[in-house]
Every structure is written in structure tokens, then in C-alpha cells.
Amino acid sequence: MVPRALTLVRAFLANEITWLFVYVIIAVIATGICAGRQCNNFLIFRSAFDHLLAGRDLYAAYPAEHADLFKYSPTFALLFAPFALLPFGIALYMFAVNPDYIGLLFKTTYGIIMLIVAGALLVAGVLWMKKIVDIDV
Numbered sequence: 001m002v003p004r005a006l007t008l009v010r011a012f013l014a015n016e017i018t019w020l021f022v023y024v025i026i027a028v029i030a031t032g033i034c035a036g037r038q039c040n041n042f043l044i045f046r047s048a049f050d051h052l053l054a055g056r057d058l059y060a061a062y063p064a065e066h067a068d069l070f071k072y073s074p075t076f077a078l079l080f081a082p083f084a085l086l087p088f089g090i091a092l093y094m095f096a097v098n099p100d101y102i103g104l105l106f107k108t109t110y111g112i113i114m115l116i117v118a119g120a121l122l123v124a125g126v127l128w129m130k131k132i133v134d135i136d137v
Contacts (some may be wrong), residue, residue, distance in 0.1 A: 016077025030096065042095045044058050048077035049084035079106055079115050 012018055030039075031075040051058050051070075058070050058077060070077070083091040105111035 023087070023089065026093045027087070030089040032093035039092060039096065042083070042092055043068050044068055045077070046084045046091070049080050052077040061077075074084075074107060080111065081119075082115075090112045 047065045048058055048070045052074055083095055105115055
């Protein structure tokens, strides 16, 4: 009985439609949370990373994007990259589920170290995978 159930669970999780459904549900929940700019901080932080990459003024008012000003250092905008690069629904869901928990990544020394190490490992993983995929024939 257990192997059959395990096979069914694996088949369910291996299906692309399952993951599309999960993403759509998360996006709907996140959009519901964000209705009426209830997620203004998230919008500010996410757009700050985009502004940093584009070389625009981080501290200027962008009323079309959010209702307040960005008041942190450019380093904070850079550290918010994981949320800015994720699809909107997933990033907002992660930010909204427990903002205090996520905030520790940006407000404590250990959190910042973890983000830096995670970024370095991500880059190392990408380079490693690139080396594995580049096969000389």
C-alpha cells in the first residue's frame, strides 16, 4: 500500500500542471493580499532593486509604483534581489507569510552573511553547471 501511495505522490509532483496550479494559487493569494496597496513595503523594496539595476535614483518618488519613499541604503536594495527576481506571486507570498522572519535576513549580521554566502553559492552552482553542460565533442 505504501509503495503505491508513494508512486502516486511522485507522479502528482512530477506533473507540470500541478506546479502551474500551485503557482496560480500562490499568485491569486498574493494579489489578494496586495489589493489596495496593502503590500506597499514589498512594492518599494522590489522596485528599489529594479531602480538600482537601471541606475535610477532610489530615493525619488515613484507614485505609479508605490505610495512611499525608499529610505534604506543601496545595499538593502541589492539584498532584496531574491524577492525582486522571483515571480511576483511567490515573492509576495514569502514576504507576506512572515515578514518579521524574512526581515531578520536583512537586519542582522548573521542574516546578511547568510545572504552573501547564499549568493556566492548560487553563482558557484551556476558556473559549475555551465562547466558540466559545456561538453566538447
